[in-house]
Amino acid sequence: MNLKxxxxxxxxxxxxxVLIWPASLEFLLxxxxxxxxxxxxxxxxxxxxxxxxxxxxxxxxxxxxxxxAAALLSHLSRSASVQKLFSFSTSLMQTVPPVAVLAxxxxxxxFGNGPVFLALLFFGVLPVFNGAYGALQTVPEGxxxxxxxxxxxxxxxxxxxxxxxxxxxxxxxxxxxxLINIGTATIGATMGAxxxxxxxxxxxxxxxxxYVLQGALTAAALALVIDRLFAAMVQDTGxxxxxxxxxxxxxxxxxxxxxxxxxxxx
Amino acid sequence: MSExxxxxxxxxxxxxxxxxxxxxxxxxxxxxxxxxxxGCGKTTTLKLVNRLLEPTRGRILLRGQDLSxxxxxxLRRSMGxxxxxxxxxxxxxxxxxxxxxxxxxxxxxxxIRDRVREMLALVGLDPEAYRRKFPHQLSGGEAQRVGIARAxxxxxxxxxxxxxxxxxxxxQRARHQRFLRAIQAKVxxxxxxxxxxxxxxxxxxxxxxxxxxxxxxxxDSPEAILRSPxxxxxxxxxxxxxxxxxxxxxPVTCCMAAVHPxxxxxxxxxxxxxxxxxxxxEQDRFVGWINFEDTERERWHDAVTPLSWEECATPETxxxxxxxxxxxxxxxxxxxxxxxxxxxxxxxxxxxxxxxREDSLES
Numbered sequence: 001m002n003l004k005x006x007x008x009x010x011x012x013x014x015x016x017x018v019l020i021w022p023a024s025l026e027f028l029l030x031x032x033x034x035x036x037x038x039x040x041x042x043x044x045x046x047x048x049x050x051x052x053x054x055x056x057x058x059x060x061x062x063x064x065x066x067x068x069a070a071a072l073l074s075h076l077s078r079s080a081s082v083q084k085l086f087s088f089s090t091s092l093m094q095t096v097p098p099v100a101v102l103a104x105x106x107x108x109x110x111f112g113n114g115p116v117f118l119a120l121l122f123f124g125v126l127p128v129f130n131g132a133y134g135a136l137q138t139v140p141e142g143x144x145x146x147x148x149x150x151x152x153x154x155x156x157x158x159x160x161x162x163x164x165x166x167x168x169x170x171x172x173x174x175x176x177x178x179l180i181n182i183g184t185a186t187i188g189a190t191m192g193a194x195x196x197x198x199x200x201x202x203x204x205x206x207x208x209x210x211y212v213l214q215g216a217l218t219a220a221a222l223a224l225v226i227d228r229l230f231a232a233m234v235q236d237t238g239x240x241x242x243x244x245x246x247x248x249x250x251x252x253x254x255x256x257x258x259x260x261x262x263x264x265x266x
Numbered sequence: 267m268s269e270x271x272x273x274x275x276x277x278x279x280x281x282x283x284x285x286x287x288x289x290x291x292x293x294x295x296x297x298x299x300x301x302x303x304x305g306c307g308k309t310t311t312l313k314l315v316n317r318l319l320e321p322t323r324g325r326i327l328l329r330g331q332d333l334s335x336x337x338x339x340x341l342r343r344s345m346g347x348x349x350x351x352x353x354x355x356x357x358x359x360x361x362x363x364x365x366x367x368x369x370x371x372x373x374x375x376x377x378i379r380d381r382v383r384e385m386l387a388l389v390g391l392d393p394e395a396y397r398r399k400f401p402h403q404l405s406g407g408e409a410q411r412v413g414i415a416r417a418x419x420x421x422x423x424x425x426x427x428x429x430x431x432x433x434x435x436x437x438q439r440a441r442h443q444r445f446l447r448a449i450q451a452k453v454x455x456x457x458x459x460x461x462x463x464x465x466x467x468x469x470x471x472x473x474x475x476x477x478x479x480x481x482x483x484x485x486d487s488p489e490a491i492l493r494s495p496x497x498x499x500x501x502x503x504x505x506x507x508x509x510x511x512x513x514x515x516x517p518v519t520c521c522m523a524a525v526h527p528x529x530x531x532x533x534x535x536x537x538x539x540x541x542x543x544x545x546x547x548e549q550d551r552f553v554g555w556i557n558f559e560d561t562e563r564e565r566w567h568d569a570v571t572p573l574s575w576e577e578c579a580t581p582e583t584x585x586x587x588x589x590x591x592x593x594x595x596x597x598x599x600x601x602x603x604x605x606x607x608x609x610x611x612x613x614x615x616x617x618x619x620x621x622x623r624e625d626s627l628e629s
Contacts, residue, residue, distance in 0.1 A: 142349060143356065150366055
């Protein structure tokens with residue numbers, strides 16, 4: 001990893017730090033709203049961030065697990081009906097607004113982190129499923145056939161060939177899911193969960209828009225950090241992987257030397 | 267005991283009979299080509315051998331043992347498999363691609379490393395230059411050669427090839443065919459190859475299995491099939507130029523005549539009743555030809571009509587290509603040059619004509 005690649009994440013983390021440290025946060029908010037005590041007082045900014053991050057990571061982990069499982073099942077069954085079933089269910093889960101999901105879950109699961117976790121889980125599965133399934137489908141048929149013909153078992157093909165080749169697509173799906181989740185998790189505050197939604201909701205109800213800005217900007221900065229981390233991950237193997245996906249190309253210049261050598265073979 | 271035997275094999279895909287009552291046998295070390303029009307079942311036949319497909323009826327014997335008694339995965343690891351799209355694993359380097367089956371067979375690392383080097387050399391690619399490359403850095407021809415190296419890496423006794431040169435341009439294809447012939451001469455594998463290119467089949471096959479609509483129509487050497495096609499289908503399939511096609515199998519050396527060229531260094535223009543002669547330089551390298559009648563004896567060097575080496579045959583050239591060269595030059599005699607450009611013999615059109623006449627008389 002060279003410094004150029006780390007530049008993005010480092011910058012993003014710096015921005016996030018500015019928003020977490022009470023002194024700089026106060027300063028920033030005062031610039032916009034020019035009133036004393038603009039920071040949300042009921043919790044440390046760092047704790048809010050930790051709550052939020054915890055919720056996001058837990059639900060995203062579950063969403064990735066569910067999405068990957070669905071994608072693998074659809075891919076391995078090689079049945080169009082299975083794929084359609086999963087595609088439909090995951091789309092449905094994302095179409096129903098999280099707020100509505102929460103409202104429906106409250107009678108069942110009560111207030112707090114539980115229902116929020118479930119709502120975020122439902123909302124985050126589709127990007128992972130689409131990314132993973134799509135990526136698995138784009139593994140060239142010839143590569144699969146060759147692997148089978150060589151004598152790889154089904155499991156060896158999946159683990160050694162298909163998953164490594166699908167990895168960029170899978171990671172892209174996870175990235176999307178995670179980023180969406182960060183924003184959506186703010187809704188949790190309406191139902192008694194913690195996180196960056198708390199200053200936002202409190203600010204709306206109390207007409208203290210500095211709180212809203214605090215919550216929103218911090219969430220955005222967090223999303224930026226995650227995004228830049230993924231970008232760094234992708235860029236590290238980026239060009240090689242891109243080219244590798246597409247297999248051999250007809251690069252005439254490179255062929256020239258061997259053509260000359262080949263003249264001697266016969 | 268035959269290496270591979272098909273006994274009344276049937277394969278039905280849904281309600282479509284793709285293979286019907288197919289019986290034939292392949293001997294060890296034989297190069298058998300499956301050929302026929304699209305949809306005749308040749309690829310299906312190939313896939314029955316490495317059990318990518320299972321026969322609906324009948325059985326296949328490998329070295330006397332029923333194919334269904336083998337574990338399919340172990341079976342495939344004992345056979346080389348080359349396909350048209352090549353299917354190199356894009357995320358692995360060339361050396362890892364070639365090492366694929368040996369690794370599955372748990373060969374020791376040293377042995378694998380040596381084998382990769384050996385295989386790259388066999389297919390004409392410099393090991394040090396190529397083994398660390400990725401497939402996307404290879405040209406189509408190089409990739410196909412790595413595919414062949416991968417198939418041969420575990421030293422399988424049987425090699426299956428499904429239109430291996432289909433994706434190459436005609437020039438590459440011709441080179442690869444010659445090169446495969448050279449490899450086969452060295453390694454003597456039992457080969458089962460599918461192609462739709464008749465000239466390719468004629469060049470490479472010890473025997474050809476001509477198929478049509480899932481059935482075997484004729485199974486014999488290319489010469490035999492070209493000389494006596496079984497029925498109207500085969501006759502149409504091999505084409506009306508089948509006597510010319512027979513020439514593909516014959517190298518020019520089979521009917522080359524000796525030559526007595528004139529050397530540029532020597533001053534005298536000997537006239538032993540000849541009207542014309544070939545001319546070589548002081549190092550015996552071919553220069554061209556000269557017509558005695560139009561020439562002044564003293565200054566004959568200037569009257570030599572030059573002929574470039576590319577327009578001449580080599581000992582490896584086949585008679586069909588030689589005939590084309592003659593027609594292109596408008597000459598009834600074609601020089602045969604070795605790789606240093608020295609004149610080693612000549613071909614005469616009348617000789618080729620009588621060769622063709624002989625063969626057609628036999629049929």
